[in-house]
Amino acid sequence: MKDIAAMKKELSLLGVQVPTDVPIATYSFTDFFKGFDKVQAVRETFGQNTDQVLGELKVEFFSSKFGYMGVSDEDGHLIVSAYYLRNGDWVSKYLDVIHELVHVRQFREGKPLFDESYEYHERPTELEAYRYAVKEARRLGMPDNEIFEYLKVDWMEENQVRKLARTLSVNVPPLSRGERVR
Numbered sequence: 001m002k003d004i005a006a007m008k009k010e011l012s013l014l015g016v017q018v019p020t021d022v023p024i025a026t027y028s029f030t031d032f033f034k035g036f037d038k039v040q041a042v043r044e045t046f047g048q049n050t051d052q053v054l055g056e057l058k059v060e061f062f063s064s065k066f067g068y069m070g071v072s073d074e075d076g077h078l079i080v081s082a083y084y085l086r087n088g089d090w091v092s093k094y095l096d097v098i099h100e101l102v103h104v105r106q107f108r109e110g111k112p113l114f115d116e117s118y119e120y121h122e123r124p125t126e127l128e129a130y131r132y133a134v135k136e137a138r139r140l141g142m143p144d145n146e147i148f149e150y151l152k153v154d155w156m157e158e159n160q161v162r163k164l165a166r167t168l169s170v171n172v173p174p175l176s177r178g179e180r181v182r
Helices: 003-013 040-056 082-087 091-106 122-140 144-151 158-167
Strands: 059-064 069-071 078-081
Touching: 003 144, 040 091, 059 082, 069 091, 078 082, 078 122, 091 144, 091 158, 122 144, 122 158, 144 158
Parallel strands: 059 078
Antiparallel strands: 069 078
C-alpha cells in the first residue's frame, strides 16, 4: 500500500489539484432578510448599532437537506440552508434568525461560539441566544409546549432538551406514559 506522500506525488504528476482555499459567495443580509432592523429583540441585541451591523452583515446560502442556520466562526457571517428556508416553518425560521443574530453579536465581541468545554445545551453563548429567541416566542404568544418543541434539534437528546428548557424557564411537558428519558 502506498503512503500518502507517494499518492500525492502520483496525483501531482497527473496534474490533479484539490483546492484548499476557495471563495465563499456571500450576500448582504438585508437584501434577503427584511424588517429585522425593526424587531425589538434584534434592537436589544445590537442597540444603537443595529442598522450598521445588519447593513454590514453578510449571508451565505448552502444547498443541503441537513442543517438550518449558523454563524461562521471565521468572520461572523450568517450561514443559511436554502432547503430550510424553503421547507422550515415560518416561526422557527424567524426565531432562528433572532438566535443567530445574537451569535453574530457574540462573535463581534470575541466570544467563542463553539466552546467545546461545554455541551451544546449548557454553552453560555447558546443559552444567551436561546433566551432571546424564547423571549421573542413568548412575545408572539407561543405557549410553552410550542416553545419546547422549537427547542428540539437533531443534535440534542430528549434529556438535554428538557434541561435546556428548564434552564430557560420553559415548562417541560410530562413524559408520555411508559416513556423514559435516556
